[in-house]
Each structure stands twice: as C-alpha cells, then as structure tokens.
Amino acid sequence: MLSLLFWLMALALFALATRLGRRFGVIPIVSQLLLASIGLPLLMLLWVEPHWQLSGAQLVTPVWLKSLYSLSFALLLGHILSDVIDLRIDRQSLKIAVPSFAVPFVCGLACAVWLLPAQPWLSSLAVGLVFAITAIPVLFLYLRHIDYPPAAARRLVQSAILIDLTCWSLFGLAQGSLNLNSLLLPLAGALLPLLLRGLRIRQPLCYSLSFFALLVVAEHYHLNALIFGVGYLLCMAWLKVPLAMPLKAAWLEALQTHFAVPLILTFGIVQINLHSALNTISALQIAALLLLPMASKLLGNWLGLSWATPSFAGASKWRESLLLNIRGLSEIVFLNLLLQQQLISPALYFALMLMGLIATLLPALAGMNKPPLKSAVTRDKEPLCQ
DSSP states (O other): OOHHHHHHHHHHHHHHHHHHHTTOOOOOHHHHHHHHIHHHHIIIIIIIIIOOOOOOOHOOOHHHHHHHHHHHHHHHHHHHHHHGGOOOOHHHHHHHHHHHHHHHHHHOOOOOOSSSSOOOOHHHHHHHHHHOOOOOHHHHHHHHHTTTOHHOOOHHHHHHHHHHHHHHHHHHHHHHHHHHHHHHHHHHHHHHHHHHHHTTTOOHHHHHHEEEEEEEEHHTOOOOHHHHHHHHHHHHHHTTOOOSSSOOHHHHHHHIIIIHHHHHHHHHTOOHHHHHHHHSOOOHHHHHHHHHHHHHHHHHHHHHHHSSOOEEEEEEEOHHHHHOOOOOOHHHHHHHHHHTSSSOHHHHHHHHHHHHHHHHHHHTTTOOOOTTGGGGGGOSSSOOOO
C-alpha cells in the first residue's frame, strides 16, 4: 500500500513541476529532469527512507509496476525510434552528424577506459554512446518553441536522427553479439512488415500496433528491443508505410508527459542509494562526467557545422552547437536501459543524469529563448522532420 501511495505521490509531484515549469516558459522535460535530479533524491533521503522505512529496491518490486514500466519504456522508445522513418539523408546533415558523433564517442571511450573503474567492454562502449547521443524529441520541441527557421531546424533534426540511429544501432549490435539468440529473434520479428505486406495488409495502423506490442514483449522478456525497433521501422520505411501512433497526438503527449516519462525517471532514480553511490565515485570522476560529455559534444558539433554550409544567412555555429548538445528524453531512456541491465553503476547513472539536465538547460541559460533573426525567417509551414 505504501508503494502505491509513493508512486501516486511521485506522479502528482511531476504533474505539479510540469505545470509550474510551463508558467515560466520551461518545456516539460526540463522541469521533470530538475525534479528527478534534485527533488526525488531529497524526498528519498529525508522522508521515504527514514519515515516510511522503504528502500528503492522495495519500491520497484511490485509486478504491476514492472508491467507499467515495460509499457512506458516501449512507448517512449518507440516514439524516439519512430524518427527513423523520417530520415532523409543529405550531404549537409551527414557532414554535421559525423564529427558530432565521432568526437564525443571517442572522448567517452577514453573516459571509460582511463577515468572509470575497470568494466566490461560493452559498458565502456555504452559510456561512449551516452557522450554522443542527442535528444531528437526534445531538440524538435525546443526548435519549435523558439520558432527556429524551418529549413535550418529540419537539417538539425535530420543530423540528430543520424546520430541517434548510429548510437542505438551500434549498442544493439554490440549487445546482440554476446548472445546470438538475442540478436536473431529480434531480427526475425523486425521482418514482420514484409510478412504483413505479403498477406496484402495495407493499413498502417496494423503495422504500428504490431510494432508497439512486440516492443513491449521484447522489453519484458529482455530481448534486444533496439535491434527489433530499428529493424522494424527500417522495413516500414523501405515499404513506404507511415507509422500511425496508437493514440491521438494530444492524448499521446499527455500520456508521455504525465505518466511515461515520470515513471521511467522515478524508476531509475529511486534505485540509487545516494550515500553509497557518492562514496564510490571521486570528485575528479564527477567533474569529468559533468564536463567532458558536453565539451566534447560541443566541439564535435562545431566541427560538423563548420564542415557543412551555413543553414541560413547569419546562422551561428555556437547557437546550433548548443542545440545539438541537448540530451533530454533520448538519454533518459538509454541510461535506464543501461541501469536495468547493470551495465553502468548507480553513481554513473546519477552523474550522467545530472549532465543531461545541464546540457538540456544550456540553450535556455545562454538566452536562446527567442528566434534568431526573426525578420529573416521564412514562413515555411513544412514539417521539420519531412
């Protein structure tokens, strides 16, 4: 009963934080990251653990909670991976994406090998990918929030899709290489769109419902959900079948904002014993994990943007470097995946969560709350991800 009360209280706190954030012009994911990184640890330390006598391990044991977590995880991962269908590779986006991925990835590998305790190679690879990742949904929302020029915004989003597709695919293949069955079964499931087309099924909703249902199954049974998700959507893109979301856009946004994201954030944070976690990591390691991912990502972004042609007259490489450094939702889902599979420690999870919060806040802290050169913005109504 206390566990249920805690989760209801956590959802209410996230709803309150989101509402307060919107009143001050803050997008929901930033308010939620602030609460998860600061408010929830304090709640656990000062109230839940001493007065309720409940540990984080006890809070995540109910079977009903794990089922809800699988549904939420599949919904968010499916939403992030759905951008694969919108991928339109062009030379300029590729020029931005290559250094933007490679520089922080190499820095992350070096950090994992030289600064962190000895760990399996898959964990080191995962740290490198966390350094490189860009949050596609949050970037899209932020660009729309500041009314960024549509053509320039589209190019940044396409670059982010390339970066994240590389991250998700590399990790999925590396993970699958350790267990062939965990690679072959998801790959077989990813070919389902070809079977549906062979059966002359044309309704996009049928393909989409199958995608989300199998994603829940893959997560629940600890199969390789990344390989399945990427492969399935690539098949849909090849067949030119659009992804139809299972709910209306407004309902889906409300479900993600008020339920799925708070559940996933809380599920990860409450498992961290902050006292022991901070004792297992040095000040040098914390400083490196907070600064190096952002510094290397900004450098990679700047190199890529310098290699590509300017997105519009007067475009600032510094501003766009900060925008491509946004982490947010993609990193949350990735970190939770790593924590659940015990590929990273709770201390590393917490430090990288704080880094993601700071990186997502940087554009706003730098004063990027208004559109650049608004008089020069073309009123193009074409969708950003088209």
